[in-house]
Amino acid sequence: MKKIELLAPCGNMDALVAAVAGGCDAVYLGLTSYSARAFAGNFNSEQLIEAVRYCHQRDVSVYVTMNTMLYETEIEKAKETVQFLYENDVDALLIQDIGLFHVVKTMFPDFDIHCSTQMHIHNIAGVRYMKEEGAARVVLARETPIEIIEQACKEGVEIEVFAYGAICISYSGQCLMSSATKNRSANRGMCAQSCRLKYKKEDGSWFKEGDYLLSPKDLNAIERIPDLIKAGVSSLKIEGRMKRPEYVYLVTKTFREAIDAYYAGKTYVIDKEREKELLLMFNRGFSKGHLFHDDVTNRMSHYRPNHRGIEIGKVTGFDKGNVTVKLSETLHQHDGLRILHKSQDIGLTAVKIYKNGKLVNQAQAGDVVMLGCPKGERPSIGDSLHKTSDTQLIAHIDEQIHMNGKTVPVSIHYEAEAGQPFVVSIADKDGHVAEARSKSLVEAAKSAPLDKERIQKALEKTGDYPFVVETVDGNAGNIFLPVSVINETRREAMEKLSQMKAKRHDRKGMRPYAFTVEKIETGNRLLVELHDVSIQPAENIAVYDEARTCRVIDENLQEAIPYNNCLLSSVGNLYGTHEHCIAGMTMNIANSYALAYVLSKPGIDGAIFSSECSKEQIQMTIDAFTKRYGFTPVTYQLVYGRRVLMFVKDAFTKQSLHGFRDIHDERYIVEKKDNVTMIIEEEPYTRDNPYAYGSYMILRKEDKDVQKLIAEAEAELASRK
Numbered sequence: 001m002k003k004i005e006l007l008a009p010c011g012n013m014d015a016l017v018a019a020v021a022g023g024c025d026a027v028y029l030g031l032t033s034y035s036a037r038a039f040a041g042n043f044n045s046e047q048l049i050e051a052v053r054y055c056h057q058r059d060v061s062v063y064v065t066m067n068t069m070l071y072e073t074e075i076e077k078a079k080e081t082v083q084f085l086y087e088n089d090v091d092a093l094l095i096q097d098i099g100l101f102h103v104v105k106t107m108f109p110d111f112d113i114h115c116s117t118q119m120h121i122h123n124i125a126g127v128r129y130m131k132e133e134g135a136a137r138v139v140l141a142r143e144t145p146i147e148i149i150e151q152a153c154k155e156g157v158e159i160e161v162f163a164y165g166a167i168c169i170s171y172s173g174q175c176l177m178s179s180a181t182k183n184r185s186a187n188r189g190m191c192a193q194s195c196r197l198k199y200k201k202e203d204g205s206w207f208k209e210g211d212y213l214l215s216p217k218d219l220n221a222i223e224r225i226p227d228l229i230k231a232g233v234s235s236l237k238i239e240g241r242m243k244r245p246e247y248v249y250l251v252t253k254t255f256r257e258a259i260d261a262y263y264a265g266k267t268y269v270i271d272k273e274r275e276k277e278l279l280l281m282f283n284r285g286f287s288k289g290h291l292f293h294d295d296v297t298n299r300m301s302h303y304r305p306n307h308r309g310i311e312i313g314k315v316t317g318f319d320k321g322n323v324t325v326k327l328s329e330t331l332h333q334h335d336g337l338r339i340l341h342k343s344q345d346i347g348l349t350a351v352k353i354y355k356n357g358k359l360v361n362q363a364q365a366g367d368v369v370m371l372g373c374p375k376g377e378r379p380s381i382g383d384s385l386h387k388t389s390d391t392q393l394i395a396h397i398d399e400q401i402h403m404n405g406k407t408v409p410v411s412i413h414y415e416a417e418a419g420q421p422f423v424v425s426i427a428d429k430d431g432h433v434a435e436a437r438s439k440s441l442v443e444a445a446k447s448a449p450l451d452k453e454r455i456q457k458a459l460e461k462t463g464d465y466p467f468v469v470e471t472v473d474g475n476a477g478n479i480f481l482p483v484s485v486i487n488e489t490r491r492e493a494m495e496k497l498s499q500m501k502a503k504r505h506d507r508k509g510m511r512p513y514a515f516t517v518e519k520i521e522t523g524n525r526l527l528v529e530l531h532d533v534s535i536q537p538a539e540n541i542a543v544y545d546e547a548r549t550c551r552v553i554d555e556n557l558q559e560a561i562p563y564n565n566c567l568l569s570s571v572g573n574l575y576g577t578h579e580h581c582i583a584g585m586t587m588n589i590a591n592s593y594a595l596a597y598v599l600s601k602p603g604i605d606g607a608i609f610s611s612e613c614s615k616e617q618i619q620m621t622i623d624a625f626t627k628r629y630g631f632t633p634v635t636y637q638l639v640y641g642r643r644v645l646m647f648v649k650d651a652f653t654k655q656s657l658h659g660f661r662d663i664h665d666e667r668y669i670v671e672k673k674d675n676v677t678m679i680i681e682e683e684p685y686t687r688d689n690p691y692a693y694g695s696y697m698i699l700r701k702e703d704k705d706v707q708k709l710i711a712e713a714e715a716e717l718a719s720r721k
Helices: 013-022 045-056 072-087 098-107 124-132 146-152 177-182 222-231 245-263 272-281 391-403 452-459 483-502 592-599 615-629 706-718
Strands: 005-010 026-030 061-066 092-095 112-115 137-139 158-165 218-220 235-238 310-319 322-327 336-340 346-349 353-355 358-360 368-372 384-389 408-416 421-428 433-441 467-476 526-531 541-544 561-564 576-579 581-583 604-608 635-641 644-649 659-662 667-673 676-681 694-700
Touching: 005 013, 005 245, 013 026, 013 045, 013 245, 013 391, 026 045, 045 061, 045 483, 061 072, 072 098, 072 592, 072 615, 092 098, 098 112, 098 592, 124 137, 124 146, 146 158, 146 222, 158 222, 158 245, 177 644, 222 245, 235 245, 245 272, 245 391, 272 310, 272 384, 408 452, 408 483, 421 483, 433 483, 452 467, 452 483, 526 706, 592 604, 592 615, 615 635, 635 706, 694 706
Parallel strands: 005 026, 005 235, 026 061, 061 092, 092 112, 112 137, 137 158, 158 235, 408 467, 526 541, 526 694, 561 576, 581 604, 604 635, 635 694
Antiparallel strands: 158 218, 310 322, 310 384, 322 368, 336 346, 336 384, 353 358, 353 368, 408 421, 421 433, 644 676, 659 667, 667 676
16 A cells, blocks of 8 residues: 655755655745745755755655746746756646646646646546546645545545645635735735734624634644545645744654554554644644534634744733743743733743843743833733744754754665675665776785675765665675775765666656647627626626526536536536536636637637736737637636635634625625635726627626626727727
């Protein structure tokens, strides 16, 4: 049985070294572009080459994230990046954009693709479709429950599941909140974390349960690793490409211990000390999320949106800029601290600790200490003091990373025969065998011969190479050989083995992009999606009510079903037959290759651009498509409508809400249908449409005089004839 893969995050080379030392089987990392964590350190070209070599030599796979929606101005450069990664032996790409997916499968068919969680695959239909399209792995949405995961694992494609770290409140790939409010697209790696901000009731008052209405706790499924392994999951993913190396090491090490315990037939229980260390590294509170059906109270962190650390004491007094605290845990000099104050938390560092009026470098539980408080801050008696970073823990982990670099077991065989070169062959467990021969010949011993123990001792040395020698065997008669020759030959063999392991793939090479799309007859100029509103039928207008608009969230979708005159919402809707369908706005189409991909599918007559595309980007995309494929595509642009900014599984609060407001008093509409809560923008999105073939409107019950709105959209289209 193939063991489950442990997949660790790396925002930079230090984190990568930490992940490997912690015992991961694979890492995922981003380049300085095309990454859904644009604000992580990420890797440039030279660092990427070094990272791949470092990992492969230690039997660790490298997956590169290109998991953003791509505009036309980026897609050609992205193709060059893919070629670079392909030629430099990256094991797989994580991709969101269906245009990039299409390009890679066409030009680099032997390059593995992992469908990113940003691709929004949350049902069996999506899994089956992407398997048929050639994906090597599907990363399921974080909202996917264990029951669907179990079924997905039986579909014959690798399934990857998030098991630890931050989670989004909205389905990934379907969140427009950051883009709409901050002009920072979550689909392009620049999320402003709107879910971590304060929100108020519609009347302007604060929620009793906490100010952070949309902030979820972090996921922690370590205790349920046996269930995920039994389900057939191929890879367990730790979130955290923006986290420090010590976090990566500690979480990876804990997962490694738990996974190894399972395969050894043992029950793994996290001890209290490790639990405290994990909390200190980073936590917003932990839950098992939708993965194991935690309810909304257990999933949400309305109390605080940031790192909580652990409580280590209570404020007992404040005087002249100094706060007095009675400790319940140990405090070290330079520990990071936070006082949880009602109006606003107070951050500080334990630069100086006073105990009984004397300066000390640490204090214990039960001690009363005095700390300097930032100027202008005034904590209250009873406020909780939390430790958010522990200097001694960080130093200890750094030492562990340095000491515990991952090694690969090897076996060595040698031949030492007088009159012949000294021969060393080194083999790993994957079948690599490297051989080196000394330049000088072995001599017959004139007095004391070289014994086997000295040869073995010299061959067991590995220096800076990531190997550990498990066995040494060989033949040596009555010979003499300088130890320096043994060392030199051993180093040469180890270098050869390192080179062998560094290059994993014998790839066939890039193919030219050769793809055709049949011209599609033009159809309706205006598409209107209706929600609890009706309009008068009219010529040249396609109307999509709830029955003809595919649900963006549909966990129960499994089979290949017929779609007729429908708006398609996700890749799961591509699994089936189609007749006069339109690829919808939530499929995040933003470049000419994505257009070509969906328009090449029989029965899909047109596509709606992502609302995040500017008019100029739409024009460039249409021009590039027309030049490449020989005809103008049938495309649509949103010109009016209240968009769903977040699709939230189940709910984010137990309260029954119709809306809420942000700190700028902007209101958001809340609607719930079945098990999905939608956060909808209060003010309709509007834009003129100078370039797309047709226009797209979303009409809701909040809209007044809908026939006038439709007439205005028709008039704009007519003016372009």
